[in-house]
Amino acid sequence: MRRLLVPGAVIAVLCLAVWLALGNSRGAAPQRQSTDGSRASSRSLPLFQALFQATPSPSRDTRLRIRGTVRGPGGPVSGARVLASAPVAGESLSTLPCEKGSSRRESLLDCDEEQAREQLLSLVAQRHGEAPVLSRATTTEEGSFSLEGLEAGPYTLWVESAQGTGLRHDVPAGSEGVELQLGAGTRLSGRVVDEAEAPVPIPGALVTAIFKPHSRFFEAVSDGEGRFQLGPMPPGEYTLITSKEGWLSSVTGLTGYAPEEELTTTLYRPRRVTGRVLRSGTPVAGAEVVVQDPPLEPILKTLTDTEGRFSFEGLPPLRRKVIATHGGEGAFLEVVTDELNTLEFERRYTNVTLELAPVSYVRGVVLDELRRPIEGASIEAQQDPEMGFIWMRGRTDAQGRYRLGPVKPGLVRFEVRADKHDVLLDQMHTVPAGESAVDFTLPQEVLVEGTVVDAAGQPVAGEQVMLRALDDLGNPRMWESSGETGLDGRFSLEASRAGSYRLEVSGRMTVPQAVEVVAPSTQRILAERLTTILEGEVVDEAGIPLPGVSVSLWTVTSGELEDYLVRGTFSDLQGRFSLTAPEEGRYRVVAGQMQGVFSRETSQVVEVGKGGARVRLRFAAAHRLSGVVVDRRGQPIADANVRVQPAFHKMEISCGGSTPGTRTDSDGRFTFRGVSGELLRLHVWKEGFGRAEGAGPQGSIPLSPDAREVRVVLVDPAVVKGRFVHEDGSPVTHFSVNGESYEDKEGRFAHPLDRLGTVLIELYLPESPHESVRRTVTIHQEEVEVDLGTITFKPEE
Incomplete structure (x- = not known):
């Protein structure tokens, strides 16, 4: 009986081990996916290795x-979804370069090249390239x-809730x-519509907003009226792709900072070009026909x-070029696709005829002043509109050689560029039919190079x-070059x-x-780093x-701002700046955003010492601002222009977004969806009108932080008028x-004035060597006329 108990005990242990192993396998938490979609498991051990270990191995x-x-x-928010994601290098869209093997820093989501656009659409259509979500919680x-x-x-980390959204980068x-x-x-x-003059909504279109920094x-999906809604989404930069079977996908950029954004997307039907290639009226078989996006390679x-x-x-x-070539001859057709609807396009570009004629191919070599070949020089060949906007681009090989074509025989403009060489513009050459040679010599640039350490x-x-x-040292606006x-x-x-310069x-x-x-020279500049660094978020x-x-x-100065930036x-992805x-x-220090009908600012006065300073700039909640211009x-x-902008701002404030501001409607009304800030100003202007009542020296009106409704009165400008004559009394025409x-x-003449106060009026003859005739007027209010009478032009004045 004792012999029978031993195998039974072994079998029981085996069963228990198998059950434990399977249980551990099922209970393992998900790991970050590898690039082939498999999951790694740090707990899995070979079953028999686990069975026969003398002692349990550490986890x-x-x-x-x-x-x-x-x-x-x-306070605390319950029921919110929290997600953790991380991009996969070489797979997530935010990590893919604009061009394969390119040194350019743009990612695929920022690239405007045709091939990159097609690659992006293909990946998104297959739902590839999204940064994977690796853990979820509620x-x-x-x-x-x-x-x-x-x-x-x-x-x-992402937070999603009916109450809003949240985002935090780089959490270990x-x-x-x-x-x-x-x-x-x-x-x-927004809405998805077709290209018709009276747009028709497109239902069932997929709208995908891709968060650029993180894919x-x-x-x-658009409803029966073509409408769609997305969000809430974290504020930031997005690439928006709209697609539907049977339509060409749309790729646009979106800067989303306002609480509400609206967008109308137009989808186009695919274009079709058909035709025949003939030589003296006879069909030509085996002719090569390409569609080209000048000056790029055929697509x-x-x-x-x-x-x-x-x-x-x-x-x-998009505007395209169709080029047919065969036996040293060619034909060109410019296809204008962006100005015609589908029916008009079909009528114009179905069954077109391309008649072959002699063409030119240009080859040559690009050399430096020492007659050495220049590798990688960019060379373009262009022909004027009468030639059909023919535009070719190429680069020289290791021997400095290039070949471009086909182009039409006749006058060709060449542009040649190369690193460390001057640019040659407007070099015109007449090229005959067939193969011809045009060589270029680029002068060496005179450079001051170096390193700052x-x-x-x-x-x-x-x-x-x-x-x-x-x-030029006396003129601060003059310099040779900068970088x-x-x-x-x-x-x-x-x-x-x-020669000698000041660096x-x-x-x-x-x-x-x-x-x-x-x-020319090479410099090593030893610099002392500043310690007065202002950091913040x-x-x-x-x-x-x-x-x-x-x-x-x-x-x-003394608590008042000088007009000096x-x-x-x-700010970076974490909202930080330095x-x-x-x-x-x-x-x-001022933070500001201007985007369409959304504008806000916040600022603080800070004391920056030798050890620097830190500041946290927080925007106030934005509110709607409406008004009327009369x-x-x-x-x-x-149709008056209206803009809300911070009193202290820089032009780059609107970078990446739409043109800031709006226009009044037929009733003179305007609305901004969101504004906030203590130092906002309202700019209103229209050609033919003077400044707004109550406007300051810069033509703007201070906005109260709690303003919700404003009324702006534009007045006609003051006008100076008169008659300009020669010494003999004849008019100056x-x-x-x-x-x-x-x-x-x-x-x-009747000349409007753009400001009040003392104004200098200068009258002069174009291209005259004599001094202008000057008069001074003082204007105290708009909508008045000041008659200067007859002004005589005297050369001695």
């Missing part, structure tokens, strides 16, 4: 968790969450006590059949450098000729300095970091008043 489970709390304006009643089963590394796995703020985010609504997809290619026929399907609505020998990146001619140091601290500036290091990151240099009203916000630094930058003050002192009689003014040209057979 090799390296999975981590992230724990924290979601909070909204009212917040408890206390707002807490725990994201489980994460590998070591940084993650982006294993973090505890992470706080996620829930904000309103941005909601996108996160947000999707919606479609085919051969004619035995009857000389060809066909291209699915052309997008600090006291420790480390490169200084992002420092501005300028090269000035010594005889910024790269990540390696290197710079390269071009001089117009050899200035501007003081953006280091103490300003200037040294005299000789061009920009957040919205909920405390959520905002990327891509314009931040600027301004000088302050010191520095400017943009600005270097040129010296210790008080500054105003004339002095109270009549509405339609062509002349200028304060830079504006006038033509009148009696020499009369």
Whole structure:
């Protein structure tokens, strides 16, 4: 009996081991996917190895968790979804380059090249390229969450709730006590319509908004009226793709910072081009026909059949060139796809005829002044509109050789560019039919190159450098060339000729300095880093970091702002920024956003000492602002320009978004969906009208932070009028008043004034060597006329 118990015990142990192994396998938490879609398991061991180990092995489970709390304006938020994602290098769209093997920094989502666009559409259609979600959780009643089963590394955390959205970048796995703020985010609504003059809605279109920094997809489908809604989504930059079977997909950019965004997307039917290639009226079989997006490489290619026929399907609505070649002859057809609807396009480009004729191919070599071949030089051949906008581009090989064509025999304009060489523009050559040779010699650039390093020998990146001619030192606006140091601290500036110059290091990151240099030369500039660095972050009203916000630094004297911009930058993905003050002192730091009918600002005055300073800029909640623009009689003014902007701003504030501002409707009314800030100003203008009543010196009206409804009165400008005559009393029929040209057979003029006060009026004859005739007038109010009478032009004046 004892012999029978041993095998039974072994079998029981085996069964227990198998059950435990299977249980462990089923209970394993998900791991980050590998590139082939498989999942790694740190717990899996060969079954028999586990059975016969003398002692239990220590756990090799390296999975981590992230724990924290979601909070909204009212405190902890329950029932919110929290997601953890991480891009996969070489797969997620945000990690793919604009061009394969290219050194350009743009990602595929920012690229406007035709091939990149097609690659992007193909990946999104297959739902490839999204950063995978690797863990999910739902917040408890206390707002807490725990994201489980994460590998070591940084993650982006997303919060989704009916109350809004939240986002936080670069949270390491294993973090505890992470706080996620829930904000309103941005909601996108719009319509998808066709290209008809009276657009028809397109139902069932898929609208995909891709968050550029992280390749996160947000999707919606248009309803029966073509309408769709997306959001709430985190504020930031998006690529918007709209697609439907049977239509050409649309790719547009979207800057989403306003609480509400609206967008109308137009989809186009695919274009079709068909025709025949003939030679003296006879069909040509085997002719090569390409569709080209000048000056790029052909994007479609085919051969004619035995009857000389060809066909291209699915052309997008862009201007194209169709080129046929055979036996040293060619034919060209310009296809205008973006100005014609589908029916008009079909009528114009179905059954076209391409008649072959002699063409030209141009070859040659590009050399430097020492007769050495230049590799990689860019060379373009262009022909004028009478030639059908023929445009070819190529690059030279290692021997400096190139070949371009076909082009039409006749006059061709060549442009040649190469690194460290001057640009040759407007080089015209007449080329005959067949093969011809045109060589180019590029003069060497005169360069001042070098590196900017600090006291420790480390490169200084992002420092501005300028090269000035010594005889231009009295004019601060004049310089030979300027640039910024790269990540390696290197710079390269071009001089117009050899000689002595002054090289200035501007003081953006280091103490300003200037040294005299000789061009050409290579310099090593030792710079002292500034310690007056202002660091900070920009957040919205909920405390959520905002990327891509314009931040600027301004000088302050006695608490009042001078009109002097010191520095400017943009916040990064975490809403952080860094600005270097040129010296210790008080500054105003301003964050502002202007995008369409959304404008907000926030600012603080800070004291920047030798150890720098830190600041947190927080936008107030935005509110709607409406108003009406009228004339002095109270009549509405339609199509007036209206803009809300910070009193302190820089032009880049609208970078990446639509043109800031709006126009009044037929009733003179306008609406901004969101404005906020203590220092906002309202700009209203229309051609033919003067400034708004109550406007300051810059033509703007201060806005109260709590303004919801405004009324703006535009007045007619004051006018000076008169008659301009020669000494003999004959009228001056062509002349200028304060830079504006006038033509009148009696020499009369009526010139509007753009400001009040004392104004200088200058009248002069174009291209006259004599001085202008000057008069001074004082204007106290708009809508008055001042008659200067007869003004006589006297050469001695």
